Amino acid sequence: MKKKPLIIVISLLVVILVGLIGYNYVMFGGARDLSTEDANFTVSSKSISGEFAANIDASNKKYLEKAVAIKGTITAVTASELTLDNTIICTLNNPNTSFKKDQTVTVKGRIVGYDDLMGELKLDQCFCN
Amino acid sequence: MKKFAVLTMCLFVGSLTFSQKMMTRSGEIKFDASVPNMVEVAGINSTVSCILDETTGDFVALALVKAFKFKAPLMEEHFNENYMESSQFPKSTFKGKIANFDASKLSSSKTVYDLEGDLTIHGVTKKIKTKISLALNAGKVNAISNFTVKAQDYKIEIPSLVKEKFAENIKIAINFVLEGK
Numbered sequence: 001m002k003k004k005p006l007i008i009v010i011s012l013l014v015v016i017l018v019g020l021i022g023y024n025y026v027m028f029g030g031a032r033d034l035s036t037e038d039a040n041f042t043v044s045s046k047s048i049s050g051e052f053a054a055n056i057d058a059s060n061k062k063y064l065e066k067a068v069a070i071k072g073t074i075t076a077v078t079a080s081e082l083t084l085d086n087t088i089i090c091t092l093n094n095p096n097t098s099f100k101k102d103q104t105v106t107v108k109g110r111i112v113g114y115d116d117l118m119g120e121l122k123l124d125q126c127f128c129n
Numbered sequence: 130m131k132k133f134a135v136l137t138m139c140l141f142v143g144s145l146t147f148s149q150k151m152m153t154r155s156g157e158i159k160f161d162a163s164v165p166n167m168v169e170v171a172g173i174n175s176t177v178s179c180i181l182d183e184t185t186g187d188f189v190a191l192a193l194v195k196a197f198k199f200k201a202p203l204m205e206e207h208f209n210e211n212y213m214e215s216s217q218f219p220k221s222t223f224k225g226k227i228a229n230f231d232a233s234k235l236s237s238s239k240t241v242y243d244l245e246g247d248l249t250i251h252g253v254t255k256k257i258k259t260k261i262s263l264a265l266n267a268g269k270v271n272a273i274s275n276f277t278v279k280a281q282d283y284k285i286e287i288p289s290l291v292k293e294k295f296a297e298n299i300k301i302a303i304n305f306v307l308e309g310k
Contacts, residue, residue, distance in 0.1 A: 031202035064216055065195065089154070091176065113193035113219040117178045118154055122193055124176075 032110070034093075034125050037067045039108055045072025049087040052114045052121050063111045068123070071106045074099055082107060082126065087119065090126040099128075149183035149232065151270050151307035158192055162280075162299040170295060172197040172208060179305045181270065186230030188244060188261075188272075190223045190305070212285050218252045227261060235265040244274060250283040270307040277301065 041048075041063065048070060052059045072084030079095040082105070090107045099105065109126030156177035162170040174197045179190040194215035199205040209215040225246015234240070244261040247254050259276040277298040280287055287295050 026203055027201050029203065030206060060216075060219055064219060089176075112176075112195045115154075115178050115191055115193065115220075117180060117189060117191040117222075118152075120154070120178075122176060122196065124196065 032125070034067050034108060034110060035127065039069040040066040042069040042106075043071070045070050045085040045088050049085070049121055053119065056114050056116060059114065064113065066111055067108060068111055069106050069108045070123075071104070074101055074103045074105060077101055088121045088123065089115075091122070091124040093125045093127045150310055151181045151183060152179060152310060153305050153307050154178045156190065156303065156305035159302045159304075160197075160299055161302075162296045164294060164296050167294045169200070170204070172199045172205070174198070177303075177305070179272070179307060181227075181272070181307050183230075183232035186227040188223070188225050188227050188246065190303070192221045194219055194221060212280075212287070213251055218250075221248075221250045223248050223257075225257075227263075235263060235270060237265055239264045239273075248278070250278070251285050253283040255282055268309065272303070272305040272307060274303045275300070 048059075048063070048068070051062075070084060070088060070090075072088060074082055074084060075086045076083035077099050079097050080092050082090045082092065082099055084090065084105075084107065090109050093109075105128050107123070107126050107128055109123035112122040112124050114121050154177075155175060156179045157173065157175045158177050159173045160171065164170075174192050176196045177190060177192045179188070181188050194213045195209060197205070197208065199208065223246055225244055228243040228245065230242060239262045241260050241262045243258065245258045246256070248257045249255075255278075257276065257278070259274055261272055261274040264271045277300055279297060280295065280299060
């Protein structure tokens with residue numbers, strides 16, 4: 001008859017554990033990690049900004065949310081943001097100060113959308129391999 | 130030679146007074162649809178573009194919906210997929226005018242103006258009227274405005290099952306630091 005309390009304690013622990021994992025998943029889980037994904041498209045900065053400037057709706061359908069690798073020249077740089085060829089704004093995943101102006105890089109990131117006020121394409125979660 | 134100097138001076142001063150576009154591409158919009166004692170429903174977008182025309186008071190802003198960040202990634206996913214349908218409607222915009230705007234009267238103390246215009250969210254455009262406070266700080270204009278919107282006005286459907294977790298009036302707070310180009 002001494003087994004009963006043990007079973008109760010174990011089942012309680014299991015319930016708490018499942019609850020914790022569930023809570024953790026709901027609160028912090030489900031984030032996307034681009035570094036584990038292959039790029040859906042590999043393009044040059046000129047070709048992708050040309051595509052968006054020509055037809056926003058079609059380009060949105062094609063590119064939004066996708067992981068894209070873009071090759072271009074850095075025209076402006078801050079710790080958290082790279083600008084490629086004046087028209088592509090890449091927000092970096094982790095702040096990085098090693099980039100320099102006029103450097104040619106291939107940036108991988110998620111397409112957030114086209115800002116037609118500024119005529120700029122925006123990406124986030126960006127990094128360079 | 131003197132004439133030339135005067136002429137270039139005039140041109141220079143002219144271009145100064147005519148370079149009237151103040152802008153930012155890192156403006157901040159916070160929204161909060163939390164109900165007291167419930168899960169926090171709030172997101173922040175810090176890559177908002179905004180242009181203020183200092184001669185006319187025209188004020189336009191654009192926020193990409195997918196750039197809103199949440200504490201919980203799952204909430205961000207639901208925000209994009211179930212409520213804002215951001216693949217279909219990737220941007221929210223505001224096009225309006227600051228009433229009685231006069232750039233020469235900008236000062237370091239906050240001045241409150243009326244702001245009126247069209248707010249487009251989720252593909253639905255509504256006229257809104259609110260207040261905006263402007264303050265000049267080291268050549269930059271700090272624009273702050275707070276207003277509320279209703280989800281149903283913009284055809285954003287909230288299932289009745291979770292309705293009690295969302296505030297009916299969603300608080301929106303904008304904070305832009307506009308710089309001359």
